[in-house]
Amino acid sequence: MKHTLSVLVEDEAGVLTRIAGLFARRGFNIESLAVGPAEQVGVSRITMVVPGDDNSIEQLTKQLYKLINVLKVNDITQTPCVERELMLIKVNANASNRAEVLELVQVFRAKIVDMSEETVTVEVVGDPGKMVAIFQMLNKFGIREVARTGKIALTRESRVNTEYLKSLEAKVF
Structure with missing residues (x-):
C-alpha cells in the first residue's frame, strides 16, 4: 500500500x-x-x-x-485530504489533430501554456487520478516530454471524505 x-x-x-x-x-x-x-x-x-x-x-x-x-x-493516507499535482505535457499537435487535442485539454480543464506548429504544451493541475487519465488520453497523439511534481496534500478540516461521497453518488445514479 x-x-x-x-x-x-x-x-x-x-x-x-x-x-x-x-x-x-x-x-x-x-x-x-x-x-x-x-x-x-x-x-x-x-x-x-x-x-x-x-x-x-x-x-x-x-x-x-x-x-x-x-x-x-x-x-495522512486514511485522512480526508485535498491532494494536488502539477504536470506539464508536451504533445504532438499538428494541423490534423490539433482540434482534438485542444478539445481534450478543455474536457480536463487544463491549460495550453505553449504552442508551436507541431506541438502543444499543456499544464494540468489536479488529483493523481486526473494526471493518469489525461496522460492516457494524450498518449495516442505522441507525448514528447513530461514534467510532473510530487503530490502535495493538506488534511480537510471539514473531515469530509470526498472519495466516500463519490462512491455514494455513483450508487445513487
Whole structure:
C-alpha cells in the first residue's frame, strides 16, 4: 500500500539529505516528493508518497522523529485530504489533430501554456487520478516530454471524505 506522509521540518540545510538517507538505509523508495515553505516562517512541509505496510511506516515514522530537524510527522493516507499535482505535457499537435487535442485539454480543464506548429504544451493541475487519465488520453497523439511534481496534500478540516461521497453518488445514479 502507498502511504502519504506529511512531515514538518525546520528549514535548515541538510534536512532533506538526512531524511533521504534514512529512507535509503531502511530500503524504502520515495515514489513522490514535494518540499516547500509551510505556514510558519522557518518551517518547511515535505509531502512524500512511500510504499509499505502499516507496521513498516510506523517504524519509519519513529525513525523520522529521531532526526534533529523533524518537528511533526503525519501519515495522512486514511485522512480526508485535498491532494494536488502539477504536470506539464508536451504533445504532438499538428494541423490534423490539433482540434482534438485542444478539445481534450478543455474536457480536463487544463491549460495550453505553449504552442508551436507541431506541438502543444499543456499544464494540468489536479488529483493523481486526473494526471493518469489525461496522460492516457494524450498518449495516442505522441507525448514528447513530461514534467510532473510530487503530490502535495493538506488534511480537510471539514473531515469530509470526498472519495466516500463519490462512491455514494455513483450508487445513487
